[in-house]
Amino acid sequence: MSDASITAEPPPGAAPPESSGEGLARHLTGAFFLAPALILLAVWLLYPTIYTVIRSFFGRSGYLGAWVGIDNYKTLFTTSTILTAIKNNAIWVAVVPAFVTAIGLIFAVLTERVRWAVAFKTVVFLPMAISAFATGITWRIMYQQNPSQGAINALGRTVSDAFSPAGVLPSATPSTPIFQQGQGGALILKTPLRPNGVALIGLTGIAPQDMPKGSTQAVQPAPKPGAIDGVVWRDFKPGGGKPGVVEQGELGIPGVTVQLQDSAGKVMRTTKTDVHGTFDFADVPPGAYNVGIGAQTFAKPFGGYSWLGPSLITPALLIAYIWIWAGFAMVVIAAGLSAMPRDVLEAARTDGASEWQVFRRVTVPLLAPVLSVVFITMIINVLKVFDIVIALAPDSVQANANVLALAMWRTAFTAFDFGTGSAIAVFIFLLVIPVLALNIRRFRSEAS
Amino acid sequence: MTAAGEAVHLPAPGESAAAKILRALAKTPLQILLGVIGLLWLVPTIGLFITSILPANTLASQGWWKIFAHPSLATFANYSVLFHNAGLTGALKTTAYIAVGNTVLVVIVGALAGYAFAWLDFPGRDWLFLGVIGLLVVPLQMALIPMFKLYDLFGISGTVLSVILFHAAFGLPFAVFLLRNFFAGIPKDILESARIDGANEIWIFLRLILPLGLPAIASLAIFQFLWTWNDLIVSLTFGVTPITVWIFGQLRQFASSIDIIAPASFISLVVPLVVFFAFQRYFVQGLLAGSVK
Numbered sequence: 028m029s030d031a032s033i034t035a036e037p038p039p040g041a042a043p044p045e046s047s048g049e050g051l052a053r054h055l056t057g058a059f060f061l062a063p064a065l066i067l068l069a070v071w072l073l074y075p076t077i078y079t080v081i082r083s084f085f086g087r088s089g090y091l092g093a094w095v096g097i098d099n100y101k102t103l104f105t106t107s108t109i110l111t112a113i114k115n116n117a118i119w120v121a122v123v124p125a126f127v128t129a130i131g132l133i134f135a136v137l138t139e140r141v142r143w144a145v146a147f148k149t150v151v152f153l154p155m156a157i158s159a160f161a162t163g164i165t166w167r168i169m170y171q172q173n174p175s176q177g178a179i180n181a182l183g184r185t186v187s188d189a190f191s192p193a194g195v196l197p198s199a200t201p202s203t204p205i206f207q208q209g210q211g212g213a214l215i216l217k218t219p220l221r222p223n224g225v226a227l228i229g230l231t232g233i234a235p236q237d238m239p240k241g242s243t244q245a246v247q248p249a250p251k252p253g254a255i256d257g258v259v260w261r262d263f264k265p266g267g268g269k270p271g272v273v274e275q276g277e278l279g280i281p282g283v284t285v286q287l288q289d290s291a292g293k294v295m296r297t298t299k300t301d302v303h304g305t306f307d308f309a310d311v312p313p314g315a316y317n318v319g320i321g322a323q324t325f326a327k328p329f330g331g332y333s334w335l336g337p338s339l340i341t342p343a344l345l346i347a348y349i350w351i352w353a354g355f356a357m358v359v360i361a362a363g364l365s366a367m368p369r370d371v372l373e374a375a376r377t378d379g380a381s382e383w384q385v386f387r388r389v390t391v392p393l394l395a396p397v398l399s400v401v402f403i404t405m406i407i408n409v410l411k412v413f414d415i416v417i418a419l420a421p422d423s424v425q426a427n428a429n430v431l432a433l434a435m436w437r438t439a440f441t442a443f444d445f446g447t448g449s450a451i452a453v454f455i456f457l458l459v460i461p462v463l464a465l466n467i468r469r470f471r472s473e474a475s
Numbered sequence: 476m477t478a479a480g481e482a483v484h485l486p487a488p489g490e491s492a493a494a495k496i497l498r499a500l501a502k503t504p505l506q507i508l509l510g511v512i513g514l515l516w517l518v519p520t521i522g523l524f525i526t527s528i529l530p531a532n533t534l535a536s537q538g539w540w541k542i543f544a545h546p547s548l549a550t551f552a553n554y555s556v557l558f559h560n561a562g563l564t565g566a567l568k569t570t571a572y573i574a575v576g577n578t579v580l581v582v583i584v585g586a587l588a589g590y591a592f593a594w595l596d597f598p599g600r601d602w603l604f605l606g607v608i609g610l611l612v613v614p615l616q617m618a619l620i621p622m623f624k625l626y627d628l629f630g631i632s633g634t635v636l637s638v639i640l641f642h643a644a645f646g647l648p649f650a651v652f653l654l655r656n657f658f659a660g661i662p663k664d665i666l667e668s669a670r671i672d673g674a675n676e677i678w679i680f681l682r683l684i685l686p687l688g689l690p691a692i693a694s695l696a697i698f699q700f701l702w703t704w705n706d707l708i709v710s711l712t713f714g715v716t717p718i719t720v721w722i723f724g725q726l727r728q729f730a731s732s733i734d735i736i737a738p739a740s741f742i743s744l745v746v747p748l749v750v751f752f753a754f755q756r757y758f759v760q761g762l763l764a765g766s767v768k
Contacts, residue, residue, distance in 0.1 A: 056676050060591035063584040064647055071644030072610050075618035150513045156751035157744045158705030160719045164740045165523040176538045178522055362763050411614050414707045435616050445620050452616040463612045
C-alpha cells in the first residue's frame with residue numbers, strides 16, 4: 028500500500044534552513060537525527076541493491092558463486108516459466124492501469140452528483156484496506172468452478188438456464204447398442220418402425236435421485252393397430268437386470284419428449300411419456316419411421332467456467348486486482364475533481380455544451396495530471412504483483428499465472444538459484460526505474 | 476470556448492417544486508446503478524464472511540448464499556476451533572508484533588530524519604534528501620536475497636525483529652519524504668522563538684514538531700500498520716509466521732480446509748478494516764498527500 032503513495036509532492040513554501048549555527052554542534056545534532064534512518068537505509072536498501080546487481084552475474088549458490096557473465100539474463104528469456112511471467116506481466120500492464128483509471132474516473136464523476144456518495148466511496152474503497160493475500164482467497168471462493176459453490180459460475184448458470192435449460196436426463200446413456208447417435212447427442216433407434224411397432228428405449232446412467240418425480244413401474248405396451256407406441260425406462264434395477272428387457276422393479280421415465288421422424292430424419296410428431304414411461308403415436312400413416320429422443324433431453328447443465336484453470340486464471344486475477352484498486356483511483360480522481368475550477372465547467376455548460384461534451388472536452392483534459400499519476404502508480408504496482416497470485420491461483424496453475432515477482436521468489440527461495448533470482452529482481456528494478464523517475468520528475472516540475 | 480459572459484441564458488432564480496421532482500427523478504437511474512455497483516462490490520467480502528460461518532460439510536457441496544434460504548446453518552464453530560488453535564493465535568500475535576513494532580520504528584526514525592531534513596542545516600543536506608527519495612525506486616525484491624543471506628550469517632533468520640527491520644527500511648523513504656514536507660510547512664516563527672528561548676533541538680522536536688506534525692504522523696502510521704499487517708512476501712522469505720503466512724500454509728488443501736482458511740482470512744482482515752474505519756480520514760489524506768495535492 029505504501030506503493031500507492033510514492034508519488035508525493037512537496038507542499039509549497041518549504042522554508043529554507045537556517046544557515047547560522049555553531050559548526051560542529053550543528054553537525055552532531057544533524058547526525059544524531061539522521062543516523063538511525065541512514066543506517067537502516069544503508070544496510071537494508073543500499074547494500075542489497077548493489078549486492079543483487081553484482082550477484083546477478085554469478086552462479087546459483089554460494090555468497091557469490093562462480094562468474095557466469097550474462098548467462099542468468101539469458102536464462103530469463105529462455106526459460107518457459109519465466110517467459111510466461113514476462114508475458115503475463117505485459118498483459119497486467121496493458122490491462123490493469125487502463126481499467127483502474129477508467130473505472131476510477133467513471134465512479135468519481137458519477138458520485139459527484141449523488142447525495143450518499145460517501146457510502147458508495149467507502150464501499151468501493153474498502154478492498155484497499157484488505158491484504159492482497161486475503162483478497163486472493165476471497166476471490167478464489169467466488170471463482171469455484173462448480174456453479175453450486177462458486178458465486179460467479181452460479182450467476183453464469185442462472186443466465187445459461189434462461190437461454191438453454193438443462194435437459195431432463197443429462198447423464199443418461201442407452202442400455203443396449205440398438206441406437207444411433209443423432210445430431211447433438213440425440214438417440215435414434217437404428218431399426219425403423221412401421222405402424223403396429225413397439226419402441227423399447229432403455230436408458231441407464233441415471234442416479235436414483237436424478238429420476239424425474241412420480242416415476243412408477245415401467246410397462247411395456249402392447250402393439251396397437253395403426254399406431255407406434257413404446258416405453259422409455261430406466262433399464263436397471265438393483266442387481267443389474269437384463270439389458271433391453273422391461274423387468275419388474277425397473278422404473279418408467281415420465282416427462283421425456285419422444286420424437287417420431289420420417290425416413291429423411293424430419294420430426295413428424297412429438298409426445299411425452301407418462302408415469303410408466305409409455306408413449307403412443309396414434310394413427311400413423313403407413314411407412315417406415317425412426318423413433319428417438321431429441322438432444323435437448325440430454326443437454327448437460329451449465330458446468331461453470333474454469334476460472335481457476337490454466338486458460339482463465341490470468342483474467343480471473345486481473346478482475347480481482349481491479350476490484351482492489353478501483354477505489355484508490357476513484358478517491359484520488361475525486362479529490363482532483365473537487366479541486367477543479369467550478370467556473371470553467373459552469374461556463375462550458377452555460378455555453379450550451381452537453382454533459383458528455385463537458386466531460387470529454389473540459390473535465391478529462393483538466394484531470395490529465397491526476398489520471399497520469401493513477402496510471403503510473405498502477406504500472407508500478409502491477410510490475411511487483413505477488414500476493415494475490417500466490418493466494419488465488421491454485422498450485423496446479425501457478426505456472427500459467429506466473430508473474431515476475433513470483434518467478435523471482437520461486438527461483439530464489441524454492442529452487443535456490445540465487446543467480447537467476449537476482450537477475451529477475453534486477454529486471455523488475457529496471458522496469459520500475461523509468462516509470463517512477465517519470466513520476467518524480469513530474470512532481471518536481473509541478474512543485475517548482 | 477466562448478467567454479462565459481456571453482451566456483445565452485441563466486437558470487431562473489427560483490425553482491418550482493415540479494422542477495425539483497423532475498430533477499430528482501432524472502437522477503434515479505444513476506442512483507440505482509450506483510446502488511447495484513456498490514452491492515456488487517461488497518459481495519466478495521460478504522461471501523468470505525458467510526463462508527467463514529458455515530460448517531465444512533455444507534461447504535463441500537453448497538455455495539455460501541445457501542445461508543439466505545437456511546439461516547440456521549450459521550455457526551461460529553469454525554471460529555471457536557480457530558481460537559483454540561495455538562498456531563493461529565501465535566500467528567496473530569506475530570502479526571501484531573510486526574505491525575506495531577514496524578509502525579513505531581518507522582514513525583520515530585522517519586520523524587527524526589524528516590525534522591533534520593526540514594529544519595537542521597548541514598552540508599549536503601539536500602543531496603542526501605534526494606538520495607533518500609531516490610531509494611523509493613528500489614523494489615523489495617532487490618533486497619530479499621542479500622538479506623536472506625545476511626540474516627543467516629548473523630543467525631537472526633526467523634525472528635520477528637528481522638522482519639520489522641526489513642519493513643522499516645523499506646517504509647523509510649516514503650516516511651522521510653512525507654514528514655519532511657509536512658514539517659517544512661510548520662511556521663518558522665514558532666521554531667525560531669523556541670530557539671531564542673534557549674530550547675535545544677531535541678526539546679523542539681519532542682514538544683513542537685511531533686505535536687504539530689500529528690496529522691502527517693497519523694497518516695504515515697496507518698499506512699505502515701496496514702502495509703505490514705497485510706504483508707506476506709517478507710515474512711514468508713525470512714521464515715516468520717504471521718497470519719498471512721499461516722493461512723498460506725493451509726492453501727494446499729484449499730477445498731478441504733476451507734472451514735479454516737475462510738475464518739482465518741476474515742480474522743486477518745478485521746483489524747485492517749477497523750483501523751480503516753476508525754482512521755479513514757487520515758488514510759485518505761495520506762493517500763492524497765502521496766499522489767495529488
